Amino acid sequence: MILVCGATGDLGGRIVQHLVDADHAVRALVRPETSADALEDLGVEIARGDLRDEASLAAALVGVDTVVTTANAISRVLAGAKDVSIASVDLTGNRNLVAAAREAGVHRFVFVSAAGVDRGMADRAPLVAAKRATERLLRDSGMEVVLARPDMFQEVWLAPASGIDPAKGTALVYGKGNTPQRYVAVEDVARLVAKLAVADDPPRIVEVGGPEQLTRNEVVAAFEAATGRRMTVRHVPRVVLAVASRLLGRPKPALASLMGMALHTDLHPGEWDDAPLRDAGIDPTPASAYIAGSVRV
Numbered sequence: 001m002i003l004v005c006g007a008t009g010d011l012g013g014r015i016v017q018h019l020v021d022a023d024h025a026v027r028a029l030v031r032p033e034t035s036a037d038a039l040e041d042l043g044v045e046i047a048r049g050d051l052r053d054e055a056s057l058a059a060a061l062v063g064v065d066t067v068v069t070t071a072n073a074i075s076r077v078l079a080g081a082k083d084v085s086i087a088s089v090d091l092t093g094n095r096n097l098v099a100a101a102r103e104a105g106v107h108r109f110v111f112v113s114a115a116g117v118d119r120g121m122a123d124r125a126p127l128v129a130a131k132r133a134t135e136r137l138l139r140d141s142g143m144e145v146v147l148a149r150p151d152m153f154q155e156v157w158l159a160p161a162s163g164i165d166p167a168k169g170t171a172l173v174y175g176k177g178n179t180p181q182r183y184v185a186v187e188d189v190a191r192l193v194a195k196l197a198v199a200d201d202p203p204r205i206v207e208v209g210g211p212e213q214l215t216r217n218e219v220v221a222a223f224e225a226a227t228g229r230r231m232t233v234r235h236v237p238r239v240v241l242a243v244a245s246r247l248l249g250r251p252k253p254a255l256a257s258l259m260g261m262a263l264h265t266d267l268h269p270g271e272w273d274d275a276p277l278r279d280a281g282i283d284p285t286p287a288s289a290y291i292a293g294s295v296r297v
């Protein structure tokens, strides 16, 4: 039995779909207040619970061989939820999950972390710091651990959510915008994580990006080419990102995380590539194809 935590999210839901398609038995940890209808329709077993509720984790883990978790608080926090936080979910909640999985005798634990987690990004972003802390706990857990570390998602970082809005014709560029990144498709990451969950001898660390390297300035140019219109571009200076990510670290850790991640990626090109996707038989979506597709009406 595979327990997926975060199954009602975008990446988590896609991972579940791939596991179900491959005929694996899946249980999903779903918070009491969240609908599980779509998962039930797939034939997924539902365990009601919450990473912050240790008793619910022990119950959800009975008979589980493999845990896959994508669960995180940032999207809900940025949407204004007051009842979840990076500290309680991504830090303490993941700590609870690791301890409960170990106690339950789980064999394999697949943790969706982030590319760059051990290259200084955690110093600027509380979310990434929580991921690094969880990775450390997992390394000492005795379980077979797979750390999946994807680069920035195309659907988040090439989209209005991060300030690129082709419909409005506006684009935010973080810092100078000249550092290349490998934006990766959520669907490609989902297929990879589902394979890692059931592979015979998976790699322990999988740092991965998309097939194409693009700077933020090149991203804007690609949107302009795809729409045939110039965009109004606003740069957020590095110094603003640096100061804001420091000052907001305590009062607004989710916002601080976004600014810290944006600054880090403007300073450091990724050192990973798409080899893990290709090795798994996945033909990855280039960022430029995503951009062209996202502006089509």
Ligand SMILES: NC(=O)c1ccc[n+]([C@@H]2O[C@H](COP(=O)([O-])OP(=O)(O)OC[C@H]3O[C@@H](n4cnc5c(N)ncnc54)[C@H](OP(=O)(O)O)[C@@H]3O)[C@@H](O)[C@H]2O)c1
Binding pocket: 005, 006, 007, 008, 009, 010, 011, 012, 013, 029, 030, 031, 034, 049, 050, 051, 052, 069, 070, 071, 072, 073, 074, 075, 076, 084, 089, 093, 112, 113, 114, 115, 149, 150, 151, 152, 153, 154, 156, 157
């Ligand atoms: N965006 C990027 O560029 C990027 C890059 C690298 C790595 N990542 C990582 O990739 C993953 C993305 O996952 P996603 O797209 O599925 O995220 P998502 O759409 O934001 O979904 C978050 C999931 O976590 C669940 N969750 C939140 N708090 C919980 C709690 N206390 N207990 C149990 N579950 C809880 C949510 O449940 P509810 O529906 O009940 O709230 C939901 O299922 C994350 O781990 C992220 O850090 C993202």
